[in-house]
Amino acid sequence: MTTQANDTLAHFIGGKHVATTGSRTGDVYNPATGEVQRKVSFASVDEVDAAVATAKRAAQEWRNSSLAARTRILFAYREMANRRKDEIARLLTLEHGKVLSDAQGEVQRGLEVIEFACGLAQLLKGELSENVSTDVDSWSMRQPLGVVAGITPFNFPAMVPMWMYPLAIACGNSFVLKPSERDPSVTNLCAELFKEAGLPDGVLNVVHGDKVAVDRLIEHPDVAALSFVGSTPIARYIYEGGAKHGKRVQALGGAKNHMVVLPDADMDLAADAAVGAGFGSAGERCMAISVLVCVGSAADKLLPRIKERMAVLKVGNGLDPASQMGPLITKQHRDRVAGFVDAGEKEGAKVLVDGRALKVPGHEQGFFLGPCLLDEVQPGMSVYREEIFGPVLSVVRSKSYDEAMALIQQHAYGNGTAIFTNDGGAARKFQHDVPVGMVGVNVPIPVPMAYYSFGGWKQSLFGDLHIYGPDGVRFYTRNKVVIGRWPDPRFRGVDLGFPQNK
Numbered sequence: 189m190t191t192q193a194n195d196t197l198a199h200f201i202g203g204k205h206v207a208t209t210g211s212r213t214g215d216v217y218n219p220a221t222g223e224v225q226r227k228v229s230f231a232s233v234d235e236v237d238a239a240v241a242t243a244k245r246a247a248q249e250w251r252n253s254s255l256a257a258r259t260r261i262l263f264a265y266r267e268m269a270n271r272r273k274d275e276i277a278r279l280l281t282l283e284h285g286k287v288l289s290d291a292q293g294e295v296q297r298g299l300e301v302i303e304f305a306c307g308l309a310q311l312l313k314g315e316l317s318e319n320v321s322t323d324v325d326s327w328s329m330r331q332p333l334g335v336v337a338g339i340t341p342f343n344f345p346a347m348v349p350m351w352m353y354p355l356a357i358a359c360g361n362s363f364v365l366k367p368s369e370r371d372p373s374v375t376n377l378c379a380e381l382f383k384e385a386g387l388p389d390g391v392l393n394v395v396h397g398d399k400v401a402v403d404r405l406i407e408h409p410d411v412a413a414l415s416f417v418g419s420t421p422i423a424r425y426i427y428e429g430g431a432k433h434g435k436r437v438q439a440l441g442g443a444k445n446h447m448v449v450l451p452d453a454d455m456d457l458a459a460d461a462a463v464g465a466g467f468g469s470a471g472e473r474c475m476a477i478s479v480l481v482c483v484g485s486a487a488d489k490l491l492p493r494i495k496e497r498m499a500v501l502k503v504g505n506g507l508d509p510a511s512q513m514g515p516l517i518t519k520q521h522r523d524r525v526a527g528f529v530d531a532g533e534k535e536g537a538k539v540l541v542d543g544r545a546l547k548v549p550g551h552e553q554g555f556f557l558g559p560c561l562l563d564e565v566q567p568g569m570s571v572y573r574e575e576i577f578g579p580v581l582s583v584v585r586s587k588s589y590d591e592a593m594a595l596i597q598q599h600a601y602g603n604g605t606a607i608f609t610n611d612g613g614a615a616r617k618f619q620h621d622v623p624v625g626m627v628g629v630n631v632p633i634p635v636p637m638a639y640y641s642f643g644g645w646k647q648s649l650f651g652d653l654h655i656y657g658p659d660g661v662r663f664y665t666r667n668k669v670v671i672g673r674w675p676d677p678r679f680r681g682v683d684l685g686f687p688q689n690k
Contacts, residue, residue, distance in 0.1 A: 203389030219285030222553030246390030283371035298350030332360030427650035443603030459493035465632035525578030532571035603644030
């Protein structure tokens with residue numbers, strides 16, 4: 189992958205690496221060692237404008253490209269990304285910190301959305317009705333918006349952008365991507381691969397940066413739509429700002445995912461699920477399980493099993509094959525997560541497993557925090573209310589199913605949830621009643637496949653449409669209806685009446 193002098197990651201505009209014209213840059217760390225690996229350029233308003241202008245020029249030709257040509261390019265990109273998926277995953281681990289196997293899984297899920305986009309010829313088909321009136325036909329078509337933009341988070345630097353740009357581009361749009369400045373290198377590599385696959389220059393552009401770049405994308409009159417994944421405060425900010433400037437917006441926000449465990453559940457299955465979903469990727473997932481709601485006697489049966497599994501978890505450098513959990517993304521974030529454990533303990537929660545003092549030999553300067561388990565957490569505590577985004581699992585004890593359901597209903601977030609039970613009736617009632625966008629039944633992380641759509645409810649989503657899948661096609665296109673009649677001498681003359689079907 190190409191960078192500019194002094195190993196500073198450049199923007200990717202018009203198929204070329206473009207060095208920043210200013211002096212603003214950010215540090216990109218190796219979270220396992222705490223060392224700065226490289227710097228990344230921070231775009232100015234002028235550089236964002238240049239990327240949008242390039243995308244606008246490219247969009248005019250790209251929207252007229254045949255579905256066959258787009259499909260061939262998408263298939264070629266999928267094959268290139270698949271051949272180099274281990275390289276993508278390794279680069280991801282170096283900058284994010286997650287273990288290599290987790291990074292490989294992330295890339296694979298991104299590839300599945302590219303595969304879905306390869307079916308664009310079927311996805312973009314319209315409808316036709318013949319003879320809606322005498323000798324009058326009506327049909328619909330889905331057309332691209334033009335220039336669309338994506339703003340993506342640090343926790344999935346390969347997968348989440350792949351939720352956006354392959355489908356947007358397949359639909360005939362051009363794309364400007366502003367990835368996280370914390371782990372940006374994967375994005376440039378994937379943009380290079382798309383170009384090598386035959387994508388015309390300017391259809392996919394990458395600008396790196398901070399709030400300056402985000403605000404300009406929100407305000408820019410030539411950006412028709414914005415896709416975002418990140419925290420709820422920023423999701424709301426982007427949604428409100430984009431709507432104010434007349435844009436279509438899908439902004440996916442934060443989460444506080446509850447996993448309800450009924451007393452009849454398979455407790456070994458539930459324990460495996462809770463540990464995997466709570467501490468995978470060091471809890472830096474919007475679909476992580478962060479709250480265990482144990483109903484009745486479930487906690488007494490479940491918690492000893494969870495503690496046994498936590499005791500043997502291997503925390504270390506993500507490139508070490510023995511590691512099961514890596515570091516957090518920055519020192520500041522590591523300290524913030526530890527602060528939630530501090531607050532929970534002060535407010536009366538019992539710390540059953542304490543990872544705050546963890547040190548990884550040979551990586552003492554890394555941003556590591558061991559997995560933490562807190563029992564007797566109450567709804568009023570900050571550790572329960574707020575999205576922590578770290579390896580902290582809170583246990584809330586509930587007397588009944590109804591009380592457990594009330595906890596989920598009353599929480600501000602509604603991204604994902606799960607229930608563990610062997611009672612089919614309880615599971616069916618749960619999936620029907622729970623006010624959450626993605627539901628798992630004995631599945632802890634119910635992330636939809638590419639041919640469905642991903643998105644939460646309540647404060648976890650701002651906008652009407654979820655991301656990727658059928659909703660993604662609808663988001664990146666607009667519907668047009670045509671009513672046609674060929675000239676016929678029987679229908680001559682002026683008629684000022686309202687059109688009627690005859």
